Amino acid sequence: MGASAHTDRFVLDHLPPTDQQPEFLFDRPELAYPERLNAAVELLRRAIAAAGPEGRALIDHDHEFSWARADAISSRMARVLIDDMGLGPGNRVLLHGPNSAWTVLAWFAILKAGGVVVATMPRLRPAELASVLDKARISHALVYDTLAGAVTEARASSPALNRVMTSGELQRAAQGLPPGTGFEPVDTAADDPALIAFTSGTTGQPKGCVHFHRDILAMADTFARHTLDLGPDDIVAGTPPIAFTFGLGGLVVFPAAAGAATAFAPRPGFDALAETIERHTATTLFTAPTGYRALLKLAGDHDLSSLRTCVSAGETLPAATSDAWHDATGVRIIDGIGATEMIHIFISARGDDIRPGSTGKAVPGYQARIIDAEGCPLPPGETGRLAVRGPTGCRYLDDPRQSAYVQDGWNLTGDVYRLDEDGYFWFVARADDMIVSSGYNIGAPEVENALLRHPAVAEAAVIGAPDEERGQIVKAFVVLNSGYDPSDALRTGLQEHVKAVIAPYKYPRALDFVDTLPKTQTGKLQRFRLKAGA
Structure with a gap:
């Protein structure tokens, strides 16, 4: 471990004990990082080397930035953070903004200044923000103008947060610096904390996952390097929030590492995403299975033919969705399992x-x-728990759940999988989503995938509901496509459809029609909310 640049050692002092951390693997040459490493500096260096200083970097609906401008502006922002806001190396900085060029520039600036980024979802309520502020002992905040109200309210109950600057204030302060103002990025260690990513709360109370500067580079030098094949001519678009590490990788880190550009939608929603893909001829897309199903309905009104690489994560990709997207676009979706704990x-x-x-x-x-x-x-051929290790891994911030996630040096993701003879991994269920009915083990995603193959079904979620006779029964919640109305006949038809697609004992003995399914802000299904009402 290199000598830390952090004068504020709160995060370092609240990491899990060494014997509770996973074994880290750096046995590939691209993962041999130097002791001194600032992820923002290295990513921007790579971007400029790949695309040139004037290569397109960040594209908002009304403005765009080259990589050289992104580098210069983020350095001026970092100067403001240190000189005007008193940021010290290791201080935590709340970054509360939408997917936009400003949020990316501020992210680079915080890392250049030696801060630890704590990015949060734009729609978090004041109480949720206050929980993050207290857990991470956040002292500084950069907040998008239109989202400032929630942070102001959260700040009232979080005394540690004493320095807040809005996007407009930061922009004016950076522009007001004298011409030629220089900035020397903080010389952080590769294993200095760079960000705390909070899990999305699919199972309840979010956990703070600490990732180092080297971890940010590692996700680019593993998945992006070997699977994405991004280059300077690519334009990336997507829906996952930058506060979600799926979005951080797809919309910030991976494009920078390859010199590609990111085009941001002008507003939330899949219609805006489709418009952005068409307007900017995006070549690469990051979204969840829900997003691909939504875009399939919009494909007739928008030209999506520029897409050549499509990535899905956040929840398992049903084969039905994969096949439908391939039939409509000719592009086969890249599925992937990641975790906030593993960064990507x-x-x-x-x-x-x-x-x-x-x-x-x-x-x-x-x-x-x-x-x-x-x-x-x-x-x-056997079904069991998934265990993984590599150059990244779980380090919860001061959380007793660390010992459950990391065991014997391996990260246990909480997923049940099966490995086939060719080395392919097949998702069965989340460990807490396995349904045991009359002694049979039934994976909820398998039943959901069967339901999704019926033309009436837009979305489906399956849980195990308590049953005196069977212990549990399979219960489904179904959102219908337009043109279909709930009825007893349709319910029976869907049950018979599942019996015909998979083993009959797996069919949903209970099936409710609902208008929407409960999800996190990252699009992940919250089965625990369905179970609470079962």
Whole structure:
């Protein structure tokens, strides 16, 4: 471990004990990082080297920035952070903004100034923000103008937060610096904390995941390097928030590492995403399975033919969605499993290596295996817990749940998988989503995928509901496509459809029609909310 540049050691002092951290692997040459490394500096260096100083970098609906301007502006912002806001190395900085060029520039600036980025979803309420402020002991905040109200309210109950600057104030302060004002980025260690990413709350109370400067580079040098094949001519678009590490990688880190550009939608929503793809001829797309299903409905009104690479993560990609997208666009979606704890995707496949329904193989740099309840490896064909290790891994900020996630040096993601003879990993269910009915183990995603193959079904979620006779029964919640109305006849038809597609004992004995499904702000299904009302 290199000598830390952090004078504020709060994060370093609240990392898990060494014996509770995973084993990290750096056995590939591209993962041999120097002791001194600032991720923002290195990413911008790579971007300018690949695309040239005037290469397109960040494209908003009314403005765009070259990589040289992004570098210069973020340096001026960093100067304001230190001189005007008193930021010290290791201080945590709340970054509360939408997916936009400003948010990316501010992200680079915080890292250049030696701060630790704590990015939050734009729609978080004051109480949720206050929880993050307190957990991470955040002292500084950069806030987009239109989102300032929630932070102001949260600040009232979070005394540690004493320095706040809005996007407009930061922009004016940076522009007001004298011409030629220089800035020397803080000389951080590769293993200095760079960000705290909070999990999206699919299972309840979010956890703060600490990632180092080297971890940010590692996600680019593993998944992006070996699976995406991005270059300076590519334009990326997508829906995952930058506060979500899926979005951070796809919309910030991966484009910078390759010198590609990112085009931001002018507003939330899949219609705006489709417009952005068409307007800027985006070549690469990041969104969740829900997004691909929504875009399929919009494809007739928008030209999506510029897309050549499409990535899905956040939740498992049903084979039905993968096939429907391929039929409509000719592009096979790259599925991947990642985790906030791991920073990004660690199992995936692209091109001819994709097998619809399978997540893929371990990304180069990572190892993955299936284990039983005692932690022993299982042979191909057996179903068990997924364990993974590589150059990134779980470090919860002061959280007793660390010992459950990391065991014997491996990260246990909470997923149940099966490995086939060819080394492909097949998702079965989240460990807490396995349904045990009359002694049978039933994976909720398999039933959901069967339902999605029916033309009436737009979305489906499946849980195990308590049952005196069977222990649990399969219960489905179904959102219908337009043109279909709830009825007893349709309910029976869907049940019979599932019996015809998969083993009959897996069919949903209970099925409710609903208008929407509960989801996190990143689009992940919140099954625990469905279970609470079951």
